[in-house]
Amino acid sequence: MTSSATSSPGPGRGSRRAAPVGHAAMRSANLSLLLRHLHTRGGRSRATLAQETGLSKASVTSLVSDLAELGLVQEGQVERRGTVGRPGTEVRISPLHVAGIGLELNVDYLAVCLRDLAGEVRFTSSVPMPYVLDATVADGRAYPPGLVLDRVAQQLAESLEVASREGLWVAGVTIAPPGPIDYEGGSVRVAANLGWTDVPLGEELAARLGPEHPALSLENDAKLSALAEAPRLARRGITDLVYLTGDMGVGAGILAEGRLIRGWSGFSGEVGHIGLDPAGVRCRCGRRGCWETMVGFDTVLAVLDEDDPARSGRLPMLDRLEHLRVLLEAGDPRLHERFTLLVDDLVRGIGVLVDVLNPQAIVLGGYFGYFADLLVGRVQSALDARLLAADGRVEVSGSALGLDAAAIGGAAAALERVLEDPLLAPPLSADASA
Amino acid sequence: MTSSATSSPGPGRGSRRAAPVGHAAMRSANLSLLLRHLHTRGGRSRATLAQETGLSKASVTSLVSDLAELGLVQEGQVERRGTVGRPGTEVRISPLHVAGIGLELNVDYLAVCLRDLAGEVRFTSSVPMPYVLDATVADGRAYPPGLVLDRVAQQLAESLEVASREGLWVAGVTIAPPGPIDYEGGSVRVAANLGWTDVPLGEELAARLGPEHPALSLENDAKLSALAEAPRLARRGITDLVYLTGDMGVGAGILAEGRLIRGWSGFSGEVGHIGLDPAGVRCRCGRRGCWETMVGFDTVLAVLDEDDPARSGRLPMLDRLEHLRVLLEAGDPRLHERFTLLVDDLVRGIGVLVDVLNPQAIVLGGYFGYFADLLVGRVQSALDARLLAADGRVEVSGSALGLDAAAIGGAAAALERVLEDPLLAPPLSADASA
Numbered sequence A, B: 001m002t003s004s005a006t007s008s009p010g011p012g013r014g015s016r017r018a019a020p021v022g023h024a025a026m027r028s029a030n031l032s033l034l035l036r037h038l039h040t041r042g043g044r045s046r047a048t049l050a051q052e053t054g055l056s057k058a059s060v061t062s063l064v065s066d067l068a069e070l071g072l073v074q075e076g077q078v079e080r081r082g083t084v085g086r087p088g089t090e091v092r093i094s095p096l097h098v099a100g101i102g103l104e105l106n107v108d109y110l111a112v113c114l115r116d117l118a119g120e121v122r123f124t125s126s127v128p129m130p131y132v133l134d135a136t137v138a139d140g141r142a143y144p145p146g147l148v149l150d151r152v153a154q155q156l157a158e159s160l161e162v163a164s165r166e167g168l169w170v171a172g173v174t175i176a177p178p179g180p181i182d183y184e185g186g187s188v189r190v191a192a193n194l195g196w197t198d199v200p201l202g203e204e205l206a207a208r209l210g211p212e213h214p215a216l217s218l219e220n221d222a223k224l225s226a227l228a229e230a231p232r233l234a235r236r237g238i239t240d241l242v243y244l245t246g247d248m249g250v251g252a253g254i255l256a257e258g259r260l261i262r263g264w265s266g267f268s269g270e271v272g273h274i275g276l277d278p279a280g281v282r283c284r285c286g287r288r289g290c291w292e293t294m295v296g297f298d299t300v301l302a303v304l305d306e307d308d309p310a311r312s313g314r315l316p317m318l319d320r321l322e323h324l325r326v327l328l329e330a331g332d333p334r335l336h337e338r339f340t341l342l343v344d345d346l347v348r349g350i351g352v353l354v355d356v357l358n359p360q361a362i363v364l365g366g367y368f369g370y371f372a373d374l375l376v377g378r379v380q381s382a383l384d385a386r387l388l389a390a391d392g393r394v395e396v397s398g399s400a401l402g403l404d405a406a407a408i409g410g411a412a413a414a415l416e417r418v419l420e421d422p423l424l425a426p427p428l429s430a431d432a433s434a
Helices: A023-041 A046-053 A057-069 A129-133 A145-165 A201-209 A221-234 A297-301 A317-329 A333-357 A366-370 A372-385 A402-420 B023-041 B046-053 B057-069 B129-133 B145-165 B201-209 B221-234 B291-295 B297-301 B317-329 B333-357 B366-370 B372-385 B402-420
Strands: A073-078 A089-093 A098-105 A109-116 A121-128 A169-176 A187-191 A196-199 A216-218 A241-246 A250-256 A361-364 A395-398 B073-078 B089-093 B098-105 B109-116 B121-128 B169-176 B187-191 B196-199 B216-218 B241-246 B250-256 B361-364 B395-398
Touching: A023 A046, A023 A057, A023 A089, A023 A402, A046 A057, A046 A089, A057 A073, A098 A145, A098 A221, A098 A402, A109 A145, A109 A402, A121 A145, A121 A402, A145 A169, A145 A196, A145 A201, A169 A201, A169 A221, A169 A402, A187 A201, A201 A216, A221 A241, A221 A250, A221 A361, A221 A402, A241 A333, A241 A366, A250 A333, A297 A333, A297 A366, A317 A333, A317 A366, A333 A361, A333 A372, A333 B333, A361 A366, A361 A372, A366 A372, A366 A402, A372 A395, B023 B046, B023 B057, B023 B089, B023 B402, B046 B057, B046 B089, B057 B073, B098 B145, B098 B221, B098 B402, B109 B145, B109 B402, B121 B145, B121 B402, B145 B169, B145 B196, B145 B201, B169 B201, B169 B221, B169 B402, B187 B201, B201 B216, B221 B241, B221 B250, B221 B361, B221 B402, B241 B333, B241 B366, B250 B291, B250 B333, B291 B297, B291 B333, B297 B333, B297 B366, B317 B333, B317 B366, B333 B361, B333 B372, B361 B366, B361 B372, B366 B372, B366 B402, B372 B395
Parallel strands: A098 A169, A169 A216, A241 A361, A361 A395, B098 B169, B169 B216, B241 B361, B361 B395
Antiparallel strands: A073 A089, A098 A109, A109 A121, A187 A196, A241 A250, B073 B089, B098 B109, B109 B121, B187 B196, B241 B250
């Protein structure tokens, strides 16, 4: 069990490389450079690769051949060019041999995602937690870890089976647990909504998956969601962003210059408890005016009748959201008033994040993302109005990935291992499904 | 004029290197690796260098010889070893040939710092702004840019002269201006306290310094101060920190994994205007409850008599602080009450930064740092009490560099250019003072 999916070895100030460059390291670094380039920019000819990366054509040819033997790239269709001359062959990331798995374990659902190196989702499944366990558990909000982990292991085993059947080697599995992570121990400290304390997730899952399982890592859902959204924004040159999760709690995943800002012990982005009003509502953390008390999903539910189906923790999250949507479209005045206040309070907290981090984009996830049509425009206008400098403008959008963001990000984080060190992938001559 | 002292070329997500590794790049990267290692860890033998960096002994010998020819390292005293055998010779950073200059241009003072590559401050001078210009300007708080820039250029010319006299090649000059920077244009947008708008600092100084001047960059004072404090903390393994400036305004310099977090347009750390109380005092920015209205230097001055010398903008900052110190030591009840409230309000804002960034250390600068003895212990206790997880503990300290922090950081930022690319330094055979 590695302690984190995405932590880098933590180089000292300014020292961007942890290791010296010898000939072997140079080859490995250039393999990684080429693979990342293809991964980010898409398929292109060897000549284009040489031109864009600054590597010699001979080097590109030799490196591409290595990457192909590792099953990481493949030859593609003839590249269309406007000029005369011999048409080039396109090299692109291969979807055939390498994949990563992400799994979000949430109080509402288990979502798993198997994604190949080319970015294609090859298998996904989502199970509403209440449905998983209602048969066996009396109190639907306090799930015994053993039962949940059995189900998680089953869902992982299904994904691994799909991978094996399709000849995909799985580079790793990243799990987003429903509470703060003990990165050292690979456990979840507390999952208040599940009634859990110090559950050794990594160890328990490793035991259930057997000795042959891929590397398992834990990472926070907001951080993984930020990683999942990153490629969409990176294509437009945006590498500084904050992803906001919106559920009972609120969390943030922060990318700066394309790098995940984890904080020194992995607890960056705990924005649900930033104090924005000393005279505000008392939070379950004991303090007053935490952002969560203003924008958490509970604040929406609180305006509904006690027996409203949206308030039922027994229903899957998506059903509850759809029910709210129906009420909103029917013009429910309590909800419309709530959403007006929500915009103001979202802007207050996002304003703090903008002042501290100066991101180029804010991505609204969770229930904020589900109601992006109601929130994005209004939040954007209010942020524009509070702006100090024109080039500090931040762009607000809804998550494109919905409730699967963390699982997709988990798969991406697992694939990072191969992008960083392509030589991890087993050569094609070996058993690709090992 | 380069647009920023410290921005990296902005690699895409995960792509940590911008360039491929060829043999020339490999040599340059390894020169940088060795030089940084010596810079961070101090002098050591070739054998120790090989062992610690993973480079072969032959490579180390050859690279050290290159660095010596560039005047970047020198042979030192015999290294004491507990074992028998031939005593090694120590290689260490040379203080003789390469330096950087930092200059802080502030409403209160101009401070300049010439620092050699070995970290020694070779020349420093600080001039209280009121003294600079009182003779020529009627209204002491609205200084014409031309006059100020003449004085800045004069101070820079003095430092360059010292450098030239001592045979130091100046790698660059970094200037911390008194307001938000237009990084593209190398200008200061607004310096409210000086009555400035859109002053093209870089261009104006370049013109005054003549064609032979070193590379000029602008960077924010809080960011430079964070860079200046970083080595002290890095020696204890701390690479995630927030430096807080305390003056009329409040700003933050953020380092994550040793890297400066600048934000996408350079405006990270604008923490003076984070809104912490919707019912709070109206800020000069127009909003209510900005952190600055609670902890800015004005809040301290406001409790004093109108004619108290500490309130006089005509006095140098240090004199005003010393006067406050005398009042505090005499038991002034208004100031003691103010400092009690200040601790609470500092903790509220720092709490937000801790939740968002999860730094390992908070460094108090400016007037917070000057009164570190009164603030650090109490802020630390209050932060410890609000902690959610034990390993999220953040350590509070006062800046060790006082009001010179930004100038020292500016010199360090200028020297970064050589640490990143040692081949920038002119070989010793050439004129070292060019």
